[in-house]
Amino acid sequence: MKGEVKLGILGGGQLGRMLMQAGLDFNLYTLVLDPDENAPCKDICNEFYVGSFRDFDTVYEFGKQCDILTIEIEHVNADALEKLEQEGVKVYPDAKTVRTIQDKGLQKEFYRQHNIPTSDFILLKDKSELEQRIDFLPAFQKLRREGYDGRGVTRLTGEADFGKAFEEPSVLEKLVDFEKEISVIVARNEKGEVTAFPVVELSFHPEHNLVDSLFAPANVAYKLQRHAIEIATRVIEAFGMVGILAVEMFLTKDGQILVNEVAPRPHNSGHHTIKANYTSQYEQHLRAILNLPLGSTEIQSAAVMLNLLGEPGYDGEAKYEGLQEALAVPGVYIHLYGKKFTRPARKMGHITVLGQSIEEAQQRAESVKNVIKVIA
Amino acid sequence: MKGEVKLGILGGGQLGRMLMQAGLDFNLYTLVLDPDENAPCKDICNEFYVGSFRDFDTVYEFGKQCDILTIEIEHVNADALEKLEQEGVKVYPDAKTVRTIQDKGLQKEFYRQHNIPTSDFILLKDKSELEQRIDFLPAFQKLRREGYDGRGVTRLTGEADFGKAFEEPSVLEKLVDFEKEISVIVARNEKGEVTAFPVVELSFHPEHNLVDSLFAPANVAYKLQRHAIEIATRVIEAFGMVGILAVEMFLTKDGQILVNEVAPRPHNSGHHTIKANYTSQYEQHLRAILNLPLGSTEIQSAAVMLNLLGEPGYDGEAKYEGLQEALAVPGVYIHLYGKKFTRPARKMGHITVLGQSIEEAQQRAESVKNVIKVIA
Numbered sequence: 001m002k003g004e005v006k007l008g009i010l011g012g013g014q015l016g017r018m019l020m021q022a023g024l025d026f027n028l029y030t031l032v033l034d035p036d037e038n039a040p041c042k043d044i045c046n047e048f049y050v051g052s053f054r055d056f057d058t059v060y061e062f063g064k065q066c067d068i069l070t071i072e073i074e075h076v077n078a079d080a081l082e083k084l085e086q087e088g089v090k091v092y093p094d095a096k097t098v099r100t101i102q103d104k105g106l107q108k109e110f111y112r113q114h115n116i117p118t119s120d121f122i123l124l125k126d127k128s129e130l131e132q133r134i135d136f137l138p139a140f141q142k143l144r145r146e147g148y149d150g151r152g153v154t155r156l157t158g159e160a161d162f163g164k165a166f167e168e169p170s171v172l173e174k175l176v177d178f179e180k181e182i183s184v185i186v187a188r189n190e191k192g193e194v195t196a197f198p199v200v201e202l203s204f205h206p207e208h209n210l211v212d213s214l215f216a217p218a219n220v221a222y223k224l225q226r227h228a229i230e231i232a233t234r235v236i237e238a239f240g241m242v243g244i245l246a247v248e249m250f251l252t253k254d255g256q257i258l259v260n261e262v263a264p265r266p267h268n269s270g271h272h273t274i275k276a277n278y279t280s281q282y283e284q285h286l287r288a289i290l291n292l293p294l295g296s297t298e299i300q301s302a303a304v305m306l307n308l309l310g311e312p313g314y315d316g317e318a319k320y321e322g323l324q325e326a327l328a329v330p331g332v333y334i335h336l337y338g339k340k341f342t343r344p345a346r347k348m349g350h351i352t353v354l355g356q357s358i359e360e361a362q363q364r365a366e367s368v369k370n371v372i373k374v375i376a
Numbered sequence: 377m378k379g380e381v382k383l384g385i386l387g388g389g390q391l392g393r394m395l396m397q398a399g400l401d402f403n404l405y406t407l408v409l410d411p412d413e414n415a416p417c418k419d420i421c422n423e424f425y426v427g428s429f430r431d432f433d434t435v436y437e438f439g440k441q442c443d444i445l446t447i448e449i450e451h452v453n454a455d456a457l458e459k460l461e462q463e464g465v466k467v468y469p470d471a472k473t474v475r476t477i478q479d480k481g482l483q484k485e486f487y488r489q490h491n492i493p494t495s496d497f498i499l500l501k502d503k504s505e506l507e508q509r510i511d512f513l514p515a516f517q518k519l520r521r522e523g524y525d526g527r528g529v530t531r532l533t534g535e536a537d538f539g540k541a542f543e544e545p546s547v548l549e550k551l552v553d554f555e556k557e558i559s560v561i562v563a564r565n566e567k568g569e570v571t572a573f574p575v576v577e578l579s580f581h582p583e584h585n586l587v588d589s590l591f592a593p594a595n596v597a598y599k600l601q602r603h604a605i606e607i608a609t610r611v612i613e614a615f616g617m618v619g620i621l622a623v624e625m626f627l628t629k630d631g632q633i634l635v636n637e638v639a640p641r642p643h644n645s646g647h648h649t650i651k652a653n654y655t656s657q658y659e660q661h662l663r664a665i666l667n668l669p670l671g672s673t674e675i676q677s678a679a680v681m682l683n684l685l686g687e688p689g690y691d692g693e694a695k696y697e698g699l700q701e702a703l704a705v706p707g708v709y710i711h712l713y714g715k716k717f718t719r720p721a722r723k724m725g726h727i728t729v730l731g732q733s734i735e736e737a738q739q740r741a742e743s744v745k746n747v748i749k750v751i752a
Binding site: 017021024025026027043044046191265275280283289292293295296298300301323324327328331333334335336338339354 | 393399400401402403419420422651654655657659663668669671672674676677699700704706707709710711712713714730
């Protein structure tokens, strides 16, 4: 390894910030592009550029300076990635994978084509097509592009819901009667070595459709965990990508595992690995894209991760309440994202709660769950 | 807690760098003072000042801007710390503690005064006094001030060694026939809450007198571990200081524990806590000085820490050899300090090796020990 590798990151949010925190240990020289001049990465990267990661020229000019280019959000200009690849920049994940994943229609077709189990779906050009497929309901209608953190998703049970249906190109996904949502983060380096983090169980906020909390290890039978890891491994190998890939899956009531969607970058369902696993998801992503041997994903402690969202009703300069009380509980760790302003449901940080068993971690998590509040 | 606390750090080396890495999770606004314009902290703090932390005016002007002022090296201007304290800056560790610790003579007298077990010693004004105390040899002669990482220490067995004796004020410490060197890092917050990390065992480089490797948990009888922790706790309580304190001790062949010396800041003997313990020494220092509840010091994994020193014979821009091979061993983690230039025995980084047992960690450490090399 050279003394200094120039790593470019498209997106300057908390995922990029935690990636750079891990990157410090590798002496990386970091460049970040984000439209927000107050992005969480701003003060800790070597060079910060304000600009759109959706714009061809901006991404191309930014990426030309880098040895390796990666992302912390998938909604980036894939044409620019492709041109950079052709010109010798290592783009991880690659343009083709990013292009497939950023379009939920292409993503679903990719699963079908590679025999990866996923819920039944149809692609809709516009709302008029929906009206001819009442037989397919109940279903989730998802915008093909730009959905994020639950935005761009609506549940349709019948004609009465058509008022809230999207006009734009979308995917109509058969409702899955699932028991649990789980996630497996896999990593792959240039040599093709693949590792998987143990299965985590997700719990979603009923209103915002954001991950509310997760726990690891998941309370799922060993055989199903093996199966989930095998599917996630097949997905990353099918993409042939380099980096980490978060594979969110449904565990159905009849014991099937269906891939819901994937993210080719550090993911909310891997935050706990910073404290709880031998290797964190962030270090694993760096090892993968630097083509270093991947780290052990072994669990050191059981963990619950709680997202710290801006309280409803507060908009303005963030203040944090309840830290004294929460941090007095053994095993409780806070990670704030350096965001100056809060707004309702904005991701402001997360809390990791460790324990010797998942029961201990869950008990501790219960006692701090509503203690820390982000207000203005 | 306010959205933003202004934390000043005197010294911009690797200890400050790792402190800031931990500080990112607390949304701290960091200011760093160091004489080296390429100090490891430079690119990741909010404000970097080039200047001497030994100079009254420089430290005073720097410190005036901070809510909390801390150190990552103890050789700082204590008069400036005292004036800042009087003017309301929270200085942790406080001026009085720093002044005592930075003078090895005062430090030894402090132990004697507080009935803290330590090796027998006498204070010498100059070399001529030494000549009258041949009866006290064999002994270590240590400069009272400015010693660091083995510099300012010489071993005297008889008159034949007087050629290498120091002229300046020094402490003559009776040679201790020790079995092991151990360290306990304790922390104390404003409320007076104290925690201790489990005992670690140190192994020194025969030539450079630097910590070469350490392992935790130490292979020391439970009763002696309890005793070492009790002594370290008494030391931090005697100082009444806020922050962390590394207490290095000798375990003698007849089962006594003697305090060797202390450091009121993050310490080389606590690097492994980043990966191996619930709370790292860096987070613990921050919790202490922010007056937050101290974290659990529980061990998650057994660990060996290896210092990564510049290879003899190389002076210049640093290159790292053997990363591929070393990182292929499970449980091996590298922490580079962002130093552009290497020189023989310069601390360039460290490696933490985790295992489910100390034997497993030691076996893994053996296999990577001489694999990573820092050359130019």
